[in-house]
Structure formats: structure tokens, C-alpha cells
Amino acid sequence: MEILLVEDNPGDVRLTREALKEAKIQNQLHVVEDGxxxxxxxxxxxxxxxxxRPHLILLDLNLPKKDGREVLQEIKQNPALKRIPVVVLTxxxxxxxxxxxxxxxxxxxxxxxxxxxxxIQIAKSIDNFWLTTVSLPNE
Structure with missing residues (x-):
């Protein structure tokens, strides 16, 4: 599974990586720092x-250049992207x-x-629900 983390705070990126590692989530995490x-x-x-193409997007709201609300709106209005689940993590x-x-x-x-x-509990919950329990669209 490919996960896209959209996060501008290096501390939160590090915390997310650590939480996913601690939760033993074996997915590929890609990080970008702005909208x-x-x-x-x-x-x-x-x-x-x-x-x-990510299977899941973890999106912060307060981002430089283009904020998370604008990113979310653009994703959900685009027919090619709108089915990718977006978890606002802010x-x-x-x-x-x-x-x-x-x-x-x-x-x-x-x-x-x-x-x-x-x-770590949140990372485990995300893994359990989004990456284990639900069926995601494979496009």
C-alpha cells in the first residue's frame, strides 16, 4: 500500500514515521511538505x-503554498483522484x-x-481500518 503524507512540520513527519514503524505498518510512506x-x-x-498513485492520503490542513482545504477540494473534484480516501490529520x-x-x-x-x-494508537487505527478492514478502490 502506498500512503501519501502531506505535512509541512518535520516533527510531525518524524512522529508519523515513528508511529507507523511502532505500529508495524509495512506500507510505503511518501512525504510532501506543501499543497x-x-x-x-x-x-x-x-x-x-x-x-x-497512493491508496491513502494523510492530509494536514495548515500547509504552505496551497492549504489542505484547497488540496482536499481539488482531489475530490477530480474524477481521476476523488476515490482516493483522504484522512485529514491535523x-x-x-x-x-x-x-x-x-x-x-x-x-x-x-x-x-x-x-x-x-x-501510535491512531496509526494502528488507521492501519486497521483503512489498510486492513475496508476495500479500497484499485485504479
Missing amino acids: VAAMEFLYQKGPYVDAP TSRDKKDILTSYDLHANCYVTKPVELDQF
């Missing part, structure tokens, strides 16, 4: 011409962010914990 790079990855443009607990994310067709919204143990 523009995320779309280049998904469209296989520029430095991402050979990028694989620090925001703001009700407006939650509602906006679901209005833009996010598949789920998860607030990032600060503790590694809690983050």
Missing part, C-alpha cells in the same frame, strides 16, 4: 513524474475546520495527539 507538491505528486508532474479541533473538511468530502477527520503513544 502544491501534493498536487504535483498526485498528477505525477515535476519531480514526481514516477510517483505511485492539530485543529476547530468545529469550522471539521465541518469544512467533511463538506469537501474528507473521508475522516483525526486530530493529532501530541503524545507518541496516542499517535
Whole structure:
């Protein structure tokens, strides 16, 4: 399984990698640091011409260049990308962010914990549900 993590905070990238490792998730994690790079990855443009199509996207909302809401909207409006599940994984607990994310067709919204143990539990939950339990579209 190919996972695309769209995250600009190096600490959160490191925490995500560690949590996935601790959860013993054996998937390929690709990381981009901003919304523009995320779309280049998904469209296989520029430095991402050979990028694989992700099976799952973990998307932060607060990104440079193009924020996560714009990325989510573009993904879900594109017939070639809209079936890729997008998990909004962000620090925001703001009700407006939650509602906006679901209005833009996010598949789920998860607030990032600060503790590694809690983050590992979330990584395990993501693995158990999105990568083990559900049937994902294979396009």
C-alpha cells in the first residue's frame, strides 16, 4: 500500500514515521511538505513524474503554498483522484475546520495527539481500518 503524507512540520513527519514503524505498518510512506507538491505528486508532474498513485492520503490542513482545504477540494473534484480516501490529520479541533473538511468530502477527520503513544494508537487505527478492514478502490 502506498500512503501519501502531506505535512509541512518535520516533527510531525518524524512522529508519523515513528508511529507507523511502532505500529508495524509495512506500507510505503511518501512525504510532501506543501499543497502544491501534493498536487504535483498526485498528477505525477515535476519531480514526481514516477510517483505511485497512493491508496491513502494523510492530509494536514495548515500547509504552505496551497492549504489542505484547497488540496482536499481539488482531489475530490477530480474524477481521476476523488476515490482516493483522504484522512485529514491535523492539530485543529476547530468545529469550522471539521465541518469544512467533511463538506469537501474528507473521508475522516483525526486530530493529532501530541503524545507518541496516542499517535501510535491512531496509526494502528488507521492501519486497521483503512489498510486492513475496508476495500479500497484499485485504479
